[in-house]
Amino acid sequence: MTETNVPHWNVDRSFVLRVSVIAALSGLLYGYDMGIIAAALLYVRNTFDLSAGMEEAVVSVVLLGAMLGALLGGTVADRIGRKKTLVQAALIFVCGSVLAPLSPNVGVLIVARAVLGLAIGFTSVTAPVYVSELAPPQSRGGLIGLYQLALTLGIAIANLVGYFLSGQKAWRLMFGIGAAPAILFLMLVLSVPESARWLASKQRFEEAAAVIRSYAAEPAATWLLQEIRQSVAAKLDQRWASLWSPGIRKPLAIAVSFTVLQQITGINTIIYYGPQIFAMAGFGSDQSDILATFVVAAVNVLATLIALALVDRIGRKPLLYGGVSGMMVSLVAISLAFHSASGRLLGTVAIVSLIAYILCFAASLGPIAWILVSEVFPQRVRGRGVAAATLGSGLANAAVSLTFLSLIHAVGSPATFALFALFCLVTLVFVRFGVPETMGRELESISFAPTADAPAYDQLEPSH
Template sequence: MSTLTSPVNTNRQTILVCFLAALAGLLFGLDMGVIAGALPFLAQEFTLSSHSQEVVVSVMMFGAALGALCSGPMSSSLGRRKSLLIGALLFVVGSVGCAMAPALSVLVISRFILGLAVGVASFTAPLYLSEIAPERIRGSMISLYQLMITIGILAAFLSDTAFSAGGHWRWMLGIITFPALVLFIGVLTLPESPRWLAMKDRHELAAKVLKLLRNSDQEAREELAQIRESVKMKQRGLQLFRHNPHFRRSTYLGVLLQFMQQFTGMTVIMYYAPKIFEIAGFTTTREQMWGTVIAGLTNVLATFIAIGLVDRWGRKPILKLGFSVMAVCMGLLGYLFYSGISAGAEQYVAVAVLLIFITGFAMSAGPLIWVLCSEIQPLAGRDFGVTCSTMANWIANMMIGATFLTLIDTIGSPNTFWLYALLNVVCIVLTLIFVPETKNISLENIERNLMRGAPLRHIGQTPHTHSVITTERSL
């Protein structure tokens, strides 16, 4: 067995670098979370209808989709590190614009700029982490990014609750400026991805980075040899997508995974948490905001489950468990809303079911979809593949954010939550059919399996099983 997969202690420098890169997730989470608390005050300030509220929420996702689309070429030409720096600057500009918005149009434009920042961060940070971290902790380090998202959401909910007493929505939206500046300063200290350096034929610098981030020179040499072998493929991005059917398969899988994550229904809970608590019978702003904080705290704590288990249990078993939990909880919420929530006991049962749902998401689809999307793409087309999957995430996110209140108004709360329960059942089936297990497998071995025509669910097999899996019909 290679030293790359041996159970040795991880280089502390690697942990520090991964932590700094994962700070992009904190900004991501803050942007997702602040709108939940600010939206009722924005609706009052600018006299917003349900549709206008959906526009304020979903315009950020539209910007994120465009940001993700631009991130592929930008990350490929400028590098992962400079792309993160650009994302941090966009966070600063967008948050200041939201805080100072004199009119709805300025607010929408600023939210769009924040969306661009989120798109860049959601593309670049997981990609950078997957290329910096050794495979034995790759899942945990990418899950750290998701943990930072949940911490950002919780921090946003807490600040929203603090500012809600005085209705200070400008402070709710502007507070993001400060961690954005911290991210910018932190990224200045990061090394460039060794895989990107190798793609640019800067092998000596790639070797220096690996020696800094790995436990021994031998480990660094072995990984660099694997990277140099994988970058020999000259096709890139769209060209590879057009001419290589195996790369098309991994690209489509990445897109599918991101739609699966968004269609669980977690997005609506994060964006419209106070509204959901209102439906559950909590009528005061104080009750709704503190309920939102509890939801955010649950999201943070449950993410530690994924970090602790993703590299032990694997990706696929945790996903199946998570989708099952979410399907049951959405079904129960639909039933509770259908039967009517009138007593205090029924309210707290609804809250308990909601928190279990959040736990199911945070321990599974929340972090693990990002892990898988960063793992399944071959190096020669990784920027293109991750661009497509990240853009799909935000397109699906926009669809959910722009339709939830409309669904509530048209088909009612019970049917809306039953719809999400059905979608989670569909996600279980898709996981069984298409999703591979990539635990403890190097990115290079995943790529070799994919390019040899292994079925998608088998591209995470160990090298000695290649001869078996390539005989099966590709999905």
């Protein structure tokens, strides 16, 4: 069915927004637990006398946990539902947030960080899928993007907390504060309904209808129920091998490639190692390094707001073209500055370029990667498809974070940032030839195999 056949979506926007914001809170937890390590690591390494390799391990173990969580989360979300999976993730967040500040040694801290990673994997798979299955097509991109907005807000809060607690070197309290939003998330997620599309996939059509009619008026509710019934005529495919079936291989390749490229363009080197980067650029103290990292994180939040305002108006690809190009230019500038500048000039170029880089990333690649990932898979494999993309993201993220400091030491800062700029160029080519425009399309109309009512995926948009 094409968009011209879709009735006007007369929905209770306050209900949809409330549920989307609650689901997005898991992104805030992700961002906080990812961002707080930038400040805490400055003092953890002194408390436990860590080597550079152990520093990378403390940072990166959360990503290994996230990969395991992604593998399990897709299966769990398809089996027990999106809501129950988010509840489980909230409980795991609480456990990890309590264990981390109580760590008597680096081994326990690594375990706590791995537990937090497991929760991150669960939510990064489930939350965008949950919102995509709920949201009307004309605002789906913005609502899914709330997850990324909350993630950036979590990073900014983490950096602000790190700045204020840096004087006391209170890294345990930095970690412990994360328990508060975890408990809040657990309480709020208990109040949201289950995904209507998941309920329908389990043949629970009456419950699905009740959820849809709680926020969509007729005739849109009736039309959507009919579309969902047709899309779930084939039951959820519980086999991972189904991701290699015809019609699924292409969205899988696009989703995994896109999330990998999102990571290897260097974003999390700034999130995890921002203070160290500013120290290399000549900033004067731990506090000033953390403050500069907070400024970058605040820009991240503001730019994500820009992306959410535009993604359902001008489309996914125009934002990607502009944003990734800006990222590439900013990384080249950082590379040149580390090569030939010094003193105050190096510090100025570093912070201006990193702010520009974050602005461009957050206005494009940051939220849009997860929006597209949650859109391109059909209902029957959506949970596992998003899990596979999340796993790819985690592997790439771990590879970058585990090697960043070592790469700096081996080839130098100029070559390292130049490499990230090269990956930005690769991303632009991929967007040009591999990424479709999905703006405004109902999920059931996005298909990789032509049918009487839905064009093939390749026909969604010419490659331009």
